[in-house]
Amino acid sequence: MGPNMIGTDTSQGKGQVLSNIVACQSVVEVLSTTLGPRGMDKLIVDGNGRSTISNDGATIIKLLEIVHPAARTLVDIARAQDAEVGDGTTSVVLLAGELLKLAKPFVEEDVAPQILVKGYRMACELALERIREIAVPVKRDDPVELRSLLEKCASTSMNSKLIQSQQEFFSKMVVDAVLMLDQEDLNEKMIGTKKVTGGGMQDSLLVDGxxxxxxxxxxxxxxxxxxxxxxxxxxxxxxxxxxxxxxxxxxxxxxxxxxxxxxxxxxxxxxxxxxxxxxxxxxxxxxxxxxxxxxxxxxxxxxxxxxxxxxxxxxxxxxxxxxxxxxxxxxxxxxxxxxxxxxxxxxxxxxxxxxxxxxxxxAKTCTMLLRGGSEQFIAEVERSLHDAIMIVRRALKNQTIVAGGGAVEMGLARYLREQAKTIPGKLQLVVLAYAHAFEAIPRQLCDNAGFDSIDTLTQLRKRHAAGEIWAGVDIANESVTDNMAAFVWEPALVKTNLIAAATEAACTILSVDYTVKAAKHSDQLQSALPGVGPDGVPRGNHAGHRH
Missing domain, CATH: 3.50.7.10 (GroEL)
Incomplete structure (x- = not known):
């Protein structure tokens, strides 16, 4: 049968899986340079001529108007990550893209996608268990310590954003705002933000009401x-x-x-x-x-x-x-x-x-009055603060943290390589590929900052092999450091959600081997059907003959 046997657009099999992977790759390329403290911003102009400058993965991917059905899955996971955790939206798309990229050679060599999906799911479970093992619990009984922890989580979230230069000022503001909420349900909608053009960032206010x-x-x-x-x-x-x-x-x-x-x-x-x-x-x-x-x-x-x-x-x-x-x-x-x-x-x-x-x-509510030179700028400040507010909420609700800056990812990559040795058959190779995918995040952090990523990753592998589980990229000094000691902290939930969502997306895309694009009109469909006329009457060699 030809590809257009029933007036529909079809593509199938191995070629379909590969084309889906390539489509997702192009989305990842756009987003990957926004990751981390030295990430670049994107300027997106929509159909109405409105322009948005942003560094927030979820915002960018929403505005891109992605048409390809498989690549739309990436939009969904970025939105889900934004709604569930609030931060890590770029990372989740990057990780899903890397998992697909590493699956490509397997697909080309005719490894059944089911094996890839099974291996990825197995590796995902191992990775999530490992995070639960190594995450550091937070003591809530000491308000001073709790406050300093929340501020560190907030400033880690702001590291990669436009407000990085004022992160101390804003992290205090964000923590104050979240602590003013009802501590039972921590409804972020009770933090109002109002944008007031004019003045500098430091003129922003937090009103306890x-x-x-x-x-x-x-x-x-x-x-x-x-x-x-x-x-x-x-x-x-x-x-x-x-x-x-x-x-x-x-x-x-x-x-x-x-x-x-x-x-x-x-x-x-x-x-x-x-x-x-x-x-x-x-x-x-x-x-x-x-x-x-x-x-x-x-x-x-x-x-x-x-x-x-x-x-x-x-x-x-x-x-x-x-x-x-x-x-x-x-x-x-x-x-x-x-x-x-x-x-x-x-x-x-x-x-x-x-x-x-x-x-x-x-008062179970507060209002942030954000100031800045231009509307574009204030809108981006608001998006950055939304991420930080969500992170502080999560840190309060789930009191376990991990180190950021690629430290967790390198640790997981090493752990999965160790575990892969115990898994027989093709699955071992799949789990190794999954382990390798984690390194994409520290590698991208280095690339965005202009460091030699091969050199940095080699150092990180060495540190992690020596048992330093919190060794990560040190952007400030172009080297490697213990990010737990350097206070680059993130709630463990960000990572667990990110890994689960990225794996689900990759598995979903790998499972698709056939796309049917329905024709717009039923008569078009009818006329394209073999042996059937536009009016639904059979036609062909026997049509019109009486027996």
Whole structure:
């Protein structure tokens, strides 16, 4: 049968596996130079002309718009790594690519992909067991020690990012932010980030509460007070505008006086609501819906601050910070429904005004205000901090760490080589290939920094053979060092997740030996079927003959 026997695009067998491997290789090539402290950034321009400069593997791979079906698997593992652990997105793609690259010669020599998959899975289990053995547990009872550990994990994550020059400043900020969260569920969504163009990186702030940009404001806003100490805060999901009542009903009238009554009634309804809000004792009123100009002026006269059209995410964080509950009516509002914070103020930041709610008693939330010269730059700072926040969360939840900088990978490569000796048959070669794949990460670290990778890897092999399990690449001094002592630390979970995800992806891609691309139209499919006409009627030598 020809390749196009049913109007579909097919490729199969060994050639298919090889072409899938080559496709994945090209994705890995793009990402590999972003790895490590000396990694380069990528500038990606999307179809709408928006440009993004990033060093974050998951961000780059999302923006690449990869079409090849097998290479799309790499996008999935990068996203999964980002969602699960937050960091190690470049490494996971690199490792999966290296596993595929080393599988290529086996496929060319007609080794069945099933054997490769079996060997890789076996090696993966051995590697994960080994990490659990050597990972160093962290003591939680000493808060000072715990804090310094978290800061080291955060700064290791920032080593390869744009904010490397300020990593001490930002690692403190990230650890403060994570320690402010509810320690039970550590929900990273409770850390708000706001990007404010202008100023330097060091002007970034961490607010122990909520800060958001001044919302759309009506006439009378200027007369409202702009700061309070210990104010009572009322959160609403309610519109305080005149037009609301009129829009909701159809009224037929004969006399002008009747119309006047309707207008008066509308004002009465609005003022009743406003009187109830004022009577509740709230000093700050925030609403998800609009607060109109009549209401704004009413509040200004009574020295109450009001802001309408507050974003839902900010309102949710206000609930978490102040202990207030969002009200959908102003009837029966009591003190227990109101929240409070130590200080409210409106301040100028860059070219915009921001509302700050700080010193919140219930605070299980905080806000990072990031500053920088350009929007591109701040967006990349935000992505870098997201990685660091996730790493600190993981270190708090799973208290075991390993050394970074290629140390774990070299250790695993050596361990698997030892283990391979005990495995008979072809699987031994597959496990050896898997062991070799780990060396791709320290090799890439060296290449990106401009070091002689062969020389460095030889030194690392020697150190690991001598039992130094934490020997890794020392980027600062172009040599090899004990990365556990040099405080290049990562949560063990990053590595276990990375290895499992990369192995799964490689095995999935190796298992595919046939691609069928379905034709767009069924009639096209019909007409291409041998012996069948476009209308589904059989044709050929016998068509039309009567027997």
């Amino acid at each position: 909520v800060a958001f940009e001044k919302t759309f404001s009506y006439a009378g806003f200027e007369q409202q007070p702009k700061h309070f100490d210990n104010p009572k805060i009322l959160l609403l999901n309610l519109e305080l505008e005149l037009k609301a009542e009129r829009d909701n009903a159809e009224v037929r009238i004969d006399k002008v006086e009747d119309y006047q009554k309707i207008v008066d009634a509308e004002w009465t309804i609005l003022f009743e609501k406003l009187d109830k809000i004022a009577a509740s004792g709230a000093m700050v009123v925030l609403s998800k819906l609009a607060i109109g100009d009549v209401a704004t002026q009413y509040f200004a006269e009574r020295g109450i601050f009001a802001a309408g059209r507050v974003q839902d995410s900010d309102l949710q964080r206000m609930v978490s910070a102040t202990g207030a509950a969002v009200q959908t009516t102003v009837n029966d509002v009591h003190g227990k429904h109101l929240g409070s914070c130590a200080r409210f103020e409106e301040r100028q930041l860059g070219e915009k005004r921001y509302n700050f709610f700080s010193g919140c008693s219930e």
